[in-house]
Structure formats: structure tokens, C-alpha cells
Amino acid sequence: MNAIARGLKVSTAILALTAGIAAAQDVEVLHWWTAGGEAAALNVLKEDLAAQGIGWEDMPVAGGGGEQAMTVLRARVTSGNSPTAVQMLGFDITDWAREGALANLNPVAEENGWEPVVPDAIKAFSKYDGEWIAAPVNVHSTNWVWANADVLEENGIEQPETWDEFVTAMETLQEAGITPLAHGGQPWQDATLFDAVVLSTGGGDFYKAALIDLDPEALNSDTMVEAFERMATLRGFVDDNFSGRDWNLASAMVINGEAGFQMMGDWAKGEFLGAGMTEGEDFLCFRFPGTQGSVTFNADQFAMFDQGGEVSPQQAAFAQAVMSPEFQVAFNVVKGSVPARTDVSDEEFGACGKKGMADLAQAAADGTLYGSMAHGYAVPASVKNAIFDVVTAHFNGEFDAQTAAEELATAVEIAQ
């Protein structure tokens, strides 16, 4: 009976179906860069492949920062019609690799020398069991604060370096009748804030113990209680209409001078540049106070679906193109993120981009580059969402800090 059950295991059946589906010359790419500049940036890759005679079948699916695309991916794989290459994040890559669905990219990686140029923390996801299974495109760092330079100057505020200075600065803004912190109340945004607060409150080791290793003692600790108290403090600096607001509308508040700061990943930069502001002059970018020297990251990667035991020539060409320094620069200048390779020139990047690249290289060397919990690079999806539940409930006033820390430990335990 057991043998039959094992024989029926869907994953195997799927793999059998997947084999031999690949179209002869084209690559079908599932991704969620579906509109505006980021989609246009991907076109660089398309043209690069076209020059090599490889057609691009575009399969964009937007929604929920890739969640919708992952649902579609599951339907596609289950139906035995998996796409050639798929944009993926963090633990999704690991989960699919565990199902044995991803192609081994080792030959391409060796030939092109990926090993020394990609930071270890990212390689932890690009590789599974010693095999390269994904090609990282970019690194977003998520612990940035964006500020309106004029607003800060008018209120005599220096760029804050510590938590206390940050609080003082926000108090000053509040007294001046300006919303100190522009924030959108969506679970992932609350969690992005939480990542930075935990890192700032407890330092890198605590962040790792609590949000990556899920140590129950760290999750329900005094430090965690303090982190939740700081979240409550931040809540006091957010306007009343925050809930449900899209992150880019929060950016607009900073751009229009209605708010002083926004805590958001580097994709926010595009909004500021799009509004005709200059980085480093009209708007400032700096690390969340207390997290200088550390970087929490989110990296988009492309994984190749196994289409018959080995990586096809088209897939190899695709992976190689993704990792080429030219594409990494061209794409990331538009996208706001920084290249996943740490060996490319920062010449074409603006002030914030240059700083981001330097920070990344430094954090990678110091071992202070951490996966972002909010963006699926610290814990699997089930745990991530369980943490979201607690963080969001606390931020909306459902729990006090003490209860939140206890709930956090319980929720993580149930989800594991």
C-alpha cells in the first residue's frame, strides 16, 4: 500500500509529464514585472535573447508581489505545462527545488564563474544541495528610509542616525503639523517596518535568531517586546488613514511634503525620480536608524523548470544573459535595486544606488546581509504569513506588546 502511495506521489507524476514539453526554440517566461518601467527593463533581456535567435513567450501575472504568479505556477506545473523560466523569491525556490522540479544550472554557473561574485546569503537560495538552481537578477534592500529633504530642512532636522534621534525628529514633525511617517497599512508593509525595527532593536544576531532561526526564546523575549513597543511608537507617528493604502501613495505623501519619512525598500526610489526629484538633493535615502552596516534583502531570481533531465540550450542562454554584467546594470538602474553580482561598476547608478551597492558589498563581506522576513527570504511562506498576522494585528491595536510577543511564538509554532 505504502509503495503504491509513494508511486502515486504527484510530484513524480508531474515530472514525468513535464519532460519533453519544451518548445524547440523559445523560452516561456513567467514573471510579475508586468507594467511600466520594470516591464520595459525586462525587455532588455528579451532583446538580448532575440539576438541569439531565442524567442520570448511572455507570461506576465501580476498580483500580491508574486503570490498570484506562484498560484499560476502551481496550476501550470500540475497540468504538466510548466513555463521554461520563472521569476521566484526565496523559499519558493527552495520549495520547488525540494520537489525536484528545477533544472541544475551548475554547468552554466561554472562556465561563467558565478560562485565568487554572488554573496553567500543570496547563494543560500540560488543553490540547493550544492546545485545552482536559480540565477539572481537583483538585490533589493528593504531597510531604507526615504525623506523629503525640504521638509527636513524647514524643520531643522538632521538625518537621524539612532532610534532616539529618529523619534525626536518625528516628534518635531508632528508638532509642525506634518505627518511624520508615511505608511500603508497592508500586512507586507507592516512587516517591512517590523523587519527594520527588530534589526534596529536587537541587532543582527537577534534578528537572525528570531526571524530566521525562529528560536522560541528570542521570539518571546524582552527584546521582542521592546521591538513591538517601538512598532507602537511608530504607529503613533502614522496618520489615521494609513490602513490599506498602497505604498506608492505613501511615497506620494513624502513627495508632496505632507509627510517627512517613509520606510520602504529601494523600489520606492522610482516614485521619487518619476516625480522629477533628484536623489541626495530633493529626497534623501538612508538606512533605518540603528541598522547601518546591515542590509535586509529581497532578491528576484529566475529558476529554470526541468524539462527532461538537463538544462536546455535556451535555458542556459537565458541564465547566462540574466547574469551578464551588462544586463544586471541596465536592468537595475531602471528598477531601483542593485545588481546581484558584487563585481560590476556603479558608474551608471545615482547617489542612492551607489550607496546601496557599497552597503551590499560591505554587508556581504561582514556577514551582516540578512534575508528579509517580510519578503520571503527568512522563513517559509506559512511561517511568514503567520508572523504577518501577529504584526498586523498588533500594529492595528489588537494586542499590546507583551501579548504580541507571546502570540508571535505561538503562531510560529502552529505554522511550522
Add this chain to the structure above:
Amino acid sequence: MNAARHRPDRLTRLQSLVPGLMLAPSAALVLLFVYGFILFTIYLSFTDSRILPSYDWIGLENYSKLFRLSHWTTAVVNLGVFAALYMAFSTAIGLMLAIFLDQKIRGEGVLRPIYLYPMALSFIVTGTAWKWFLDPGIGLEHTMHLWGWESFRFGWIKDRDFAIYTVVIAAVWQTSGFVMAMFLAGLRGIDGEILKAAQMDGANSWNLYRRIILPQLRPAFLSAFVILAHLAVKSYDLVIALTGGGPGRATELPATFMYSYTFSRNQMGIGAASAVIMLMTIAAIMVPYLYAELREKKA
């Protein structure tokens, strides 16, 4: 065929098979793609399926986990509140508009499509507009303030305790016009003779409606009930577009819960368990209703 013509008894037998044969494809498809899949889901709810279906039996564990999640309780309570208010208001507004429109109204031809059109739009289309309208910072409240009504407050969508009512408002907006059409059709279908007779007996308008017209609308009420109930249970796009389940998780419904566990959280087993509970609840309400309804028609 030729052979059959010579033997009429076989032709008759063949004839008598035709209706069944015509119904068979639909019935088979529904059996397989609806009931087969329901069985499959029930099976999954007893397994440790996570990212993809797995066949490792774990008994009732998913159900016990499900009922430990406060989040699920919220979703179920929300559905109760939402479905009750949504169905009540859609029916009441639909009936009222139908009765009013039935008073020889000038411009009925213009008003009717205006009431009906929201049903034609999906919430991918109207979600953002609703979200803005309900947002106190940029929508109705803000506009009222600009017009000088400073004390006007309408911030339900931002309030944990009231956000679910904004979902009701948008849902009623979408379907009440449709319900209106059903009642209007019902009203227009009532035999004029009965009404004349009643009026001769001296019944006033109010009594006419209460005693004679509303009881005659019973079939319309029943159709409205089926359609509204199925829309209420399936409401998903609406919540995603309007509140994303927030503030916090305050407007989560079973449909959004199930989707999020099955797909976003990679806990397909728990998602399947929640789907089974949902289906059982629907069955508990619908089966007696369908039974009574179909029995009666037979008689």
C-alpha cells in the same frame, strides 16, 4: 437507422433514450468536475499537502489546526454578518426600486440600465474607485470637508470594527440592481385581473402590496435568495480589491482564507479543510431549501 425504421418498437426505445443521452454529457461533466473535485478536496483535507497535493494521511490534524486559528473564526463570523446584511439590503433595495419603477415612471428606460450596470463590472475594475471613495483621506469624507461640512465623518474602511460594512455597501451596490430587475419582472408578470378585483373591494395601495402582490412575488424572492446566497459565499474579488482582508485581518472571509492558505501560505491541507467546512455549511443551508423547493414543484 434503416433497420430501426422497419422495427418501430426499437425506434421507440431509441427515442426514449434520446433525452437521457442529451442530458448525460452535462450530468457527467458536473459529476466529475464538481463532485469529483469535492471528493478530492475532502481527501486532501486529511493529508499533509503543502505546496502540491500529497497523499500522506494525517487524519484530523488539519481540522484541529484550523479551529485553533483565531483568524478562521473571524472569517466565519464575518461571513455570517456579511451574508445576512448583504442579502437583506440587496433584497430590500431591489424590491423598493422595483416597486417605485413600476409606478409609471418617466425615464424608466434610462434608470433601469443605470441600476443594472454594476453587475456587468468586475471588482478588478471598480475596486480601486470604491477604495478611493471610501477612504476618508481622499474620498467622500475629504470631499465633504472641502464643501464645508467639516464635522462629516465616514472612515469605516479604516476601522477594524466597521470595515466589513463597507464591503457590504460595495456588494449591495453591485447586485441590488440585478435583484431589482428580478422583482420588476415578477411585478410585471402579475395578473392584472386579480389586482382590479382587489381594488374594487376597496384595498388601498399598502394593503394591495402587502396582501396580494408580495405573496405573488414568492418565486422572485426565491430566485433572488439563490443568486445572492451563492454570490455571498463566493465573495472574494470584492474583499481583495477593497480591503485586502484588512485592517489587520478584520475583513477576512472564508473564501479569502481558503485561497490564502492553499496558495499563498503553502498549507494546502488546511486550505482544503476550510473548503470542506465551507461546503458543509453551504450544504446545510441549501440542501433543505432545494429539497423543499423541488419537492413542491413536483407536487
Add this chain to the structure above:
Amino acid sequence: MTVEGASRTGHAARALIYLVLLLFALFYLLPFGIMVINSLKPLSEITGGNMMALPRTWTLEPWRAAWSTAQIGVSPTGLAPYFWNSIKMAVPAVALSTIFGAVNGYVLTKWRFRGDTLIFGLMLFSCFIPFQIVLIPMARSLGILGLAGTTPGLVLVHFVYGIGFTTLYFRNYYAAFPTELVRAAMIDGAGFFRIFWRILLPSSGPIIAVSVIWQITNIWNDFLFGTSFADFDSQPVTVALNNLVNSSTGVKEYNVHFAGAIYAALPTLLVYVVAGRYFVRGLMSGSVKG
């Protein structure tokens, strides 16, 4: 019917009725109005100001962009090419589910047999299945049938999950149709199809309108099936619209989004406005009379 007493109701009452009707018209039009107004503004006016206000600068640029130049995936094609995909999917699916619904309704009312009520009950209950639970098993089934990622696959899916409702409509309609006529025809020796074709179908216009309107609304607006079961070359317009409006970390051009949303809704809107009259007539002549 119209209550004869209507003329007796006072002027005040009639004024009140008109007022209520107009207020509701306003309520129904509001979200659409917000969409239209904002689709005619430059983006800076939207993010920088009052979203409910009329445009200061009127522009048609967002409409042009949404139709033909907006970036959807890697290609700047706008929504235009996706319309064709939607039409290829919706037309056969609507036609098939309506035809089969009609035949089913006919069999279930005029050719009763043991267990027909049970079959109808099962079909009706199938309307209540939440679509999210069928995604994975359906994907597998389409794979086995060789229809994964194709338009025929989508047609099949919409057909299967629409059949419950169309059967309900036609069954209720035909239930009110005089059975004596069918009996008489049978005695005259008319067969199953002849009776359907000659006797029932000619008077089915209104209910066909209801079924078609209902199905088109559901199928054209469907997102879940479209996104899960379509391939790169068969994505319907709702999926493209979602790609346009829900891009995760890109700049959000709300004016273009609204223009795109109105485009995507135009076919169904048109059906409602043009065929709305038949719709009420169709409901009237059967489905709500039971």
C-alpha cells in the same frame, strides 16, 4: 403590471419616489464616475490632489496608452491584443453553455424520468462550489486532456461551471411552458429534437437573452480561471488588465489604469445597456415565475 391606484397617489408621494430613484441612480453611477473623471486627468493631478475633483487639464492620453502603448509584460502593446483572446474564449463558452442549458431544461421539464430532480438538484448545488478549490484538480484534468494552456481548455472550464445556472434558467422557463403543446406534438409523432426545435425554441428568445447576459458577465469578467489556465498566447483581457493595474513595485499610473478598466468593461456594459430591456423581459417571462 401597474397599480391602477398609482394615479391616486399624491403629488408629494410621486416627487418622493422620483427623488429616491434619482438618488439611487447617483449612487450607482458614482464609482464609474470616479473612474471616468480620473482617466481624463494627468497623473500628477491624481497623486497630488483631490481624486474626486474634475480635471484641471483634460487629457485623452491615458486612453490612448491603455489601448495601444501601455507596457503589459515585456511588450508595450496595451490591452488591444488581449480582447481577441477574450472573445475567442467567451463566444464559444457562452454559446455552448446556453445550448446545453436549453436542452437540459427541456429534458428536465418535458421528458421527466426517475431521478431527474436529483440530477437537477446536483446541478443547481454545483453553482455554489467556490472556484478556488477546483484550481489544482482542474489543472491536472486539463493536462490529462491535453488542453492545458489553451483557449479550448478555458472554454471547457467556463462551460462546466456555467451549466448549473443556464440549466436553472431554462428549466424554470420551460416549466411554465404548456406541456399540452408538447404532448400534442408527441401524439402527432414529432420526435425529441423536432419538438424542441419547432415548439420550444421559437418562444425561448427572452430566456436565451437572460442566459447569454448572465454567462457573458461571468465569463468575460472571470480572472481566476483566466490567469490559472491560460498560456502566454491565450491570456484574456482581465488578466492583462490585472497585469496593468497590479504591478507590484512599479510606478502606478492610475489614470491609465482607469482607462484600461473601462475598456475592459465596455463589452459587458454594452451588452447590459443594449440587451438590458430583453433581460427584464426574459426574467419576466419565466425564470422568476418558477
